[in-house]
Amino acid sequence: MFRSQIKHCRACGTAVAHRLPDDGDTRMRAICPSCHTVHYENPLNVVGTIPVWGPGGEQVLLCKRNIEPRYGKWTLPAGFMELGESTAEGAVRETHEEAGAQIELQGLFTLLNVVRVGQVHMYYRARLLSDRFDPGHETQEARLFHESEIPWDELAFRTVKETLELYFADRRTGIFPVHAGDIQ
Amino acid sequence: MFRSQIKHCRACGTAVAHRLPDDGDTRMRAICPSCHTVHYENPLNVVGTIPVWGPGGEQVLLCKRNIEPRYGKWTLPAGFMELGESTAEGAVRETHEEAGAQIELQGLFTLLNVVRVGQVHMYYRARLLSDRFDPGHETQEARLFHESEIPWDELAFRTVKETLELYFADRRTGIFPVHAGDIQ
Numbered sequence: 001m002f003r004s005q006i007k008h009c010r011a012c013g014t015a016v017a018h019r020l021p022d023d024g025d026t027r028m029r030a031i032c033p034s035c036h037t038v039h040y041e042n043p044l045n046v047v048g049t050i051p052v053w054g055p056g057g058e059q060v061l062l063c064k065r066n067i068e069p070r071y072g073k074w075t076l077p078a079g080f081m082e083l084g085e086s087t088a089e090g091a092v093r094e095t096h097e098e099a100g101a102q103i104e105l106q107g108l109f110t111l112l113n114v115v116r117v118g119q120v121h122m123y124y125r126a127r128l129l130s131d132r133f134d135p136g137h138e139t140q141e142a143r144l145f146h147e148s149e150i151p152w153d154e155l156a157f158r159t160v161k162e163t164l165e166l167y168f169a170d171r172r173t174g175i176f177p178v179h180a181g182d183i184q
Numbered sequence: 185m186f187r188s189q190i191k192h193c194r195a196c197g198t199a200v201a202h203r204l205p206d207d208g209d210t211r212m213r214a215i216c217p218s219c220h221t222v223h224y225e226n227p228l229n230v231v232g233t234i235p236v237w238g239p240g241g242e243q244v245l246l247c248k249r250n251i252e253p254r255y256g257k258w259t260l261p262a263g264f265m266e267l268g269e270s271t272a273e274g275a276v277r278e279t280h281e282e283a284g285a286q287i288e289l290q291g292l293f294t295l296l297n298v299v300r301v302g303q304v305h306m307y308y309r310a311r312l313l314s315d316r317f318d319p320g321h322e323t324q325e326a327r328l329f330h331e332s333e334i335p336w337d338e339l340a341f342r343t344v345k346e347t348l349e350l351y352f353a354d355r356r357t358g359i360f361p362v363h364a365g366d367i368q
Contacts, residue, residue, distance in 0.1 A: 004221065008197035010190045015197065024321050027266065037188065042228050043265050045304060081227050082211065086297035086366050087304060108364040111292065111306075113270035120229060120271060122295075137208050178362035180292040182270050 003041065003118075006030035011037045043118045046159075047090035048078020049126040050167050051103050057171060059144040060164065061128060062151075063098050066140040070156035076123060076163060077101070091124045099142040100134025103127060110166060111180040112159045121159040121183075125167075125176060158183045187225065187302075190214035195221045227302045230343075231274035232262020233310040234351050235287050241355060243328040244348065245312060247282050249340055250324040257340035260307060260347060261285070275308045283326040284318025287311060294350060295364040296343045305343040305367075309351075309360060342367045 009016055009032035016030040021038050030039040051061040062074040077098040081090040088105055095101050103126040110123045133142040145151075147168045155161045162183065170176045193200055193216035200214040205222050214223040235245040246258040261282040265274040272289055279285050290309040297304055317326040329335075331352045339345045346367060354360045 004195050006194045008192055008194055010192055010194055010223075011188050013192035013197035013199065039194075040264070041267055043267060044226050045229065080224070081304075083225055083227060083302045084299065086299050087295070087364070088297075088366075089299075108295065108362065111271070111295070113272075115268065115270050115273075118267045120265075178292065178364070180271070180362070182272075 006039050006041070009035060009037055010039065011035050043120055045081040045087065046078050046119055046121045047081045047087050047094060048076050049091045049095045049103060049105070049124050050076055050109060050163055051095060051099070051101055051126045051128045053128040053131055053144055059146055060150070060167065061099060061101060061133070061142060062145055063135060063142045064140040065138065065156055067138045072140070073156035074151050074154050075156040076160050078121065078123065087122050088124060091122070095126065097136050098139050100136065101142065102129040104129060107176065108178050109176060110159070110163045111178065112162060113182040114159060115182065123163045190223050190225070193219060193221055194223065195219050227304055229265040229271065230262050230303055230305045231265045231271050231278060232260050233275045233279045233287060233289070233308050234260055234293060234347055235279060235283070235285055235310040235312045237312040237315055237328055243330055244351065245283060245285060245317070245326060245328055247319060247326045248324040249322065251322050254340035256324070258335050258338050259340040260344050262305065262307065271306050272308060275306070279310065281320050282323050284320065285326065286313040288313060291360065292362050293360060294343070294347045295362065296346060297366040298343060299366065307347045
């Protein structure tokens with residue numbers, strides 16, 4: 001999802017000016033000189049799951065990407081949160097769409113800011129109800145990995161690597177607190 | 185922050201069509217018939233703090249709103265997350281802007297989906313470093329409340345009420361896990 005600069009007003013189509021609004025706002029906004037609409041741009045949420053299988057969740061489901069960016073790299077099922085759904089509902093939807101996996105959703109596990117690209121990534125733990133998958137068109141292959149098999153150098157995103165590292169670390173204690181932090 | 189319907193392309197100003205994209209996407213999007221830009225709309229994050237003062241955090245800082253919506257109602261300091269900041273940085277910024285309060289940020293405390301309005305509200309716990317406040321133009325008054333003084337019927341938002349209830353409940357145990365859930 002590439003965000004182009006706002007050049008025209010979404011309400012009336014007039015070319016916008018980039019300036020400070022008159023309401024005390026301290027940030028430059030795209031403002032319509034004709035209908036006076038102020039256009040805001042804000043970070044996007046990416047929601048997904050870490051689906052696990054086997055005794056004590058020893059295996060994790062990863063998807064090999066069939067789309068850009070990071071074509072051919074491995075990821076946890078995740079995607080942009082949509083209007084009309086919660087973070088948890090979005091995470092379940094993406095797991096269905098990308099992996100065709102049946103899951104029981106568990107708790108929120110990571111909330112990772114990726115400030116550079118204006119995104120917040122949230123991963124929920126999930127228990128797989130079956131080890132049969134039916135990946136959608138965005139996924140070349142969906143398969144289970146033991147910790148020793150994780151393709152650490154072939155992961156698609158930093159937040160996926162961080163979430164997997166935290167999961168396998170916490171799995172040693174059996175306690176899975178929420179981890180909130182930033183990816184540089 | 186009212187979001188008007190997308191009627192014109194932000195890139196070129198042409199009137200958009202609302203239809204399914206050609207890339208397998210299953211949702212209606214605003215698509216430009218001229219430059220083919222697909223316009224997405226996604227939930228927004230609201231970030232804030234629950235700033236506490238006194239032995240064991242017995243008092244909480246609330247702000248009386250000087251702006252719509254909910255003019256004159258009491259809220260925790262919070263506002264829309266901006267590009268270029270993390271959820272934690274946004275929470276600190278809003279606390280400065282709305283209350284002029286000096287804080288030491290602590291852990292993420294609540295993550296509450298408000299699906300009906302397309303928002304995710306996140307509150308961090310924060311320790312006040314002073315009980316002197318300097319509210320900005322969005323706030324009529326900023327003051328501390330003991331639990332028994334909280335104006336429960338005069339709170340601005342459901343997520344504020346939920347966050348305060350969870351805070352005072354957890355304060356009895358001294359353990360503050362992250363609470364993730366939905367507001368209906």
